Amino acid sequence: MAAHERAQTLRDIPGLVDRFNVVKIKLDRSGGLTEGLAMARAAGQRGLEAMVDNMIGTSLAMAPAFLIGQLCSVVDLDGPALLKSDRAITVQYADGCITCPEALCGYPHEGGLE
Numbered sequence: 780m781a782a783h784e785r786a787q788t789l790r791d792i793p794g795l796v797d798r799f800n801v802v803k804i805k806l807d808r809s810g811g812l813t814e815g816l817a818m819a820r821a822a823g824q825r826g827l828e829a830m831v832d833n834m835i836g837t838s839l840a841m842a843p844a845f846l847i848g849q850l851c852s853v854v855d856l857d858g859p860a861l862l863k864s865d866r867a868i869t870v871q872y873a874d875g876c877i878t879c880p881e882a883l884c885g886y887p888h889e890g891g892l893e
Contacts, residue, residue: 812843
């Protein structure tokens with residue numbers, strides 16, 4: 780069972796142990812990249828899986844979530860696919876993976892996330 784609305788910030792993680800299996804992290808709710816990274820690490824330290832999810836947003840909004848996704852067992856970053864139009868530089872989806880181009884997020888990364 781995934782903790783969705785109960786996983787707002789890092790403070791919430793200890794109370795999820797023995798109640799949930801997965802911590803669902805949404806950067807729009809948690810406060811951003813730094814808090815999301817801390818939440819993913821804290822979940823793992825307490826034996827919980829981490830999942831990164833998103834609100835509907837552009838590819839640029841997915842870039843920090845993409846970083847957190849590297850610490851997660853589940854990645855659901857399909858927000859840009861639901862938009863009528865996106866930014867000029869976009870995340871790429873292929874074979875169930877998302878790839879975040881260097882030009883979008885400012886760092887090189889090989890491969891994609893499932």
